Amino acid sequence: MAMPQTKDAPETATTEIAVSARNISKNYGDVEALRDLTLEFPRGQLTSLLGPSGCGKTTLLKIIAGLLEPTAGEVEVNGKTVTGPGPDRAFVFQDFALLPWASVLRNVAFGLELRGVAKSEREDKAAKYIADVGLAGFEASFPHELSGGMRQRVGLARALSVDAQVLLMDEPFSAVDEQTRRKFQEDLLALVQNENKTFLFVTHSIEEAVYVSDQIAILLPRPSRVSEIIRPSGFRDKGVDNIRRDPEYLDIVDQIWASLRNYVE
Amino acid sequence: MKLFGYRLPGMSSLIVWGLLWELVGQTGLTFFVPPLSEVLVTLFEVIGTPAFQKALSETAIAFFSGVFFAIVIGIPTGILMGKSRLLDELLLPWVNIFLSAPLTALVPVLMVLFGFGMKSIIITTTLFAIWIIILNSRAGVMQINRSLIEMARSFGASPMDAFFKIYVWAALPEILGGVRIGIIRAVKGVIIGQLLISIVGFGALFELYSANFLMAHFWAVLIVLFAMAFMISEIFAYLERRVSYYAAKR
Ligand SMILES: Nc1ncnc2c1ncn2[C@@H]1O[C@H](COP(=O)(O)OP(=O)(O)OP(=O)(O)O)[C@@H](O)[C@H]1O
Numbered sequence: 465m466a467m468p469q470t471k472d473a474p475e476t477a478t479t480e481i482a483v484s485a486r487n488i489s490k491n492y493g494d495v496e497a498l499r500d501l502t503l504e505f506p507r508g509q510l511t512s513l514l515g516p517s518g519c520g521k522t523t524l525l526k527i528i529a530g531l532l533e534p535t536a537g538e539v540e541v542n543g544k545t546v547t548g549p550g551p552d553r554a555f556v557f558q559d560f561a562l563l564p565w566a567s568v569l570r571n572v573a574f575g576l577e578l579r580g581v582a583k584s585e586r587e588d589k590a591a592k593y594i595a596d597v598g599l600a601g602f603e604a605s606f607p608h609e610l611s612g613g614m615r616q617r618v619g620l621a622r623a624l625s626v627d628a629q630v631l632l633m634d635e636p637f638s639a640v641d642e643q644t645r646r647k648f649q650e651d652l653l654a655l656v657q658n659e660n661k662t663f664l665f666v667t668h669s670i671e672e673a674v675y676v677s678d679q680i681a682i683l684l685p686r687p688s689r690v691s692e693i694i695r696p697s698g699f700r701d702k703g704v705d706n707i708r709r710d711p712e713y714l715d716i717v718d719q720i721w722a723s724l725r726n727y728v729e
Numbered sequence: 730m731k732l733f734g735y736r737l738p739g740m741s742s743l744i745v746w747g748l749l750w751e752l753v754g755q756t757g758l759t760f761f762v763p764p765l766s767e768v769l770v771t772l773f774e775v776i777g778t779p780a781f782q783k784a785l786s787e788t789a790i791a792f793f794s795g796v797f798f799a800i801v802i803g804i805p806t807g808i809l810m811g812k813s814r815l816l817d818e819l820l821l822p823w824v825n826i827f828l829s830a831p832l833t834a835l836v837p838v839l840m841v842l843f844g845f846g847m848k849s850i851i852i853t854t855t856l857f858a859i860w861i862i863i864l865n866s867r868a869g870v871m872q873i874n875r876s877l878i879e880m881a882r883s884f885g886a887s888p889m890d891a892f893f894k895i896y897v898w899a900a901l902p903e904i905l906g907g908v909r910i911g912i913i914r915a916v917k918g919v920i921i922g923q924l925l926i927s928i929v930g931f932g933a934l935f936e937l938y939s940a941n942f943l944m945a946h947f948w949a950v951l952i953v954l955f956a957m958a959f960m961i962s963e964i965f966a967y968l969e970r971r972v973s974y975y976a977a978k979r
């Protein structure tokens with residue numbers, strides 16, 4: 465199908481690549497999660513990974529984060545081969561990964577704490593991001609006192625507060641309510657626009673992927689490779705309120721659904 | 730518990746047992762059980778005496794040193810075993826053997842190795858307490874949510890950071906439980922050490938009183954010992970409850 469938005473080569477060539485994953489394979493014992501996956505993430509843009517559950521999205525993100533070793537292949541971040549975690553990347557965990565014994569404030573500041581930032585400075589910063597994600601007033605609460613969506617926002621604030629160049633977000637909005645989710649999607653668009661950061665974003669929602677992404681990578685079921693890269697380009701400047709009504713937006717949603725529905729059965 | 734509509738305070742059953750003791754004592758059934766009232770009177774007499782004070786301080790020093798070593802060696806060992814498969818394979822059989830071994834039988838060996846002094850008593854105390862502390866710390870680490878460790882790594886935690894900011898805290902409920910049981914076992918260890926190795930401290934008092942059939946004295950010292958062990962273990966039980974809010978949600 466010859467869609468205007470699926471032009472690729474010329475645009476990728478002109479933008480700088482922040483993260484590139486080359487020929488990545490990953491086996492967990494007998495389970496082959498990723499096979500020979502190659503994907504590039506342009507700097508300052510948001511790339512979504514979209515694919516059926518269990519296809520290896522979290523695995524890919526963790527390999528890029530340096531938390532998992534690929535069985536084969538390599539990852540480069542800003543031209544340097546990844547050998548482990550680094551301050552250039554921050555991770556938002558699918559299961560939040562909050563310290564149950566620490567307050568919201570300490571949890572959000574924990575990334576900065578590990579990086580040796582002084583207490584008063586990191587708490588000021590954390591308080592700002594806590595307010596940004598809409599949790600002002602909950603600084604002293606503990607994770608078990610929060611709802612799932614609120615916990616997820618704590619994890620989000622923690623990743624944002626370390627000011628990393630590359631944000632690896634594993635289904636960061638999956639547990640928040642629809643209203644907050646829409647607000648976060650808009651905030652995310654603003655963040656991508658205003659800061660020259662690179663976002664890797666895993667989601668199960670086709671609409672969400674199309675709404676926030678500069679580039680969408682569709683993954684096949686295990687063993688995963690990239691089956692298709694879609695670059696929505698026409699509606700990004702039309703303002704957040706008009707995107708969901710834009711014909712191109714709707715077309716892409718349909719197109720992705722058409723290619724993914726084969727795997728749902 | 731409620732009785733005739735009144736709410737009874739905790740441990741009211743002790744009153745019942747105390748009364749029973751008093752009754753049995755008053756009947757003069759056996760010299761072995763003097764009335765509780767007599768024991769209590771003796772207790773207050775004994776507590777002030779220099780002999781008792783000396784015994785108390787000797788026992789306390791041995792006990793706290795023994796527990797101290799059990800904790801500072803036991804917790805890191807348990808945590809490292811929980812972290813490292815290799816270390817675990819290597820050490821776990823030994824820990825299990827010593828946990829169930831009749832340690833009293835080892836005391837003569839300790840005397841040969843470390844002499845008849847305080848050192849052997851402290852080592853005996855440590856040996857009684859340490860194994861359960863190791864096992865519990867290990868169990869605490871083994872159930873840590875992998876995500877927390879990945880999170881710490883992803884934000885650049887050093888191994889030291891991970892140890893003190895993640896492992897210790899995540900395993901804390903189990904660690905405290907282990908220390909509590911370890912302390913109870915340490916009481917056993919210190920008295921056995923004092924009886925078998927060199928007759929000092931409370932061990933010496935027990936020896937003295939029972940040899941001279943001073944049963945009221947014997948029971949009085951035992952009550953003091955029980956009360957102290959109970960208090961320390963209650964402190965840890967309290968700490969355990971303090972962290973229980975997250976024990977279920979790690
Ligand atoms: N530690 C592990 N050991 C063994 N197999 C694993 C492990 N982690 C993941 N897998 C397997 O690898 C595959 C990919 O897992 P992954 O978590 O990356 O999927 P995902 O795309 O993130 O799924 P979801 O959308 O449900 O989060 C799955 O089939 C899973 O069973």
Ligand SMILES: [Mg+2]
Binds near residue numbers: 521522523558634
């Ligand atoms: Mg996942």
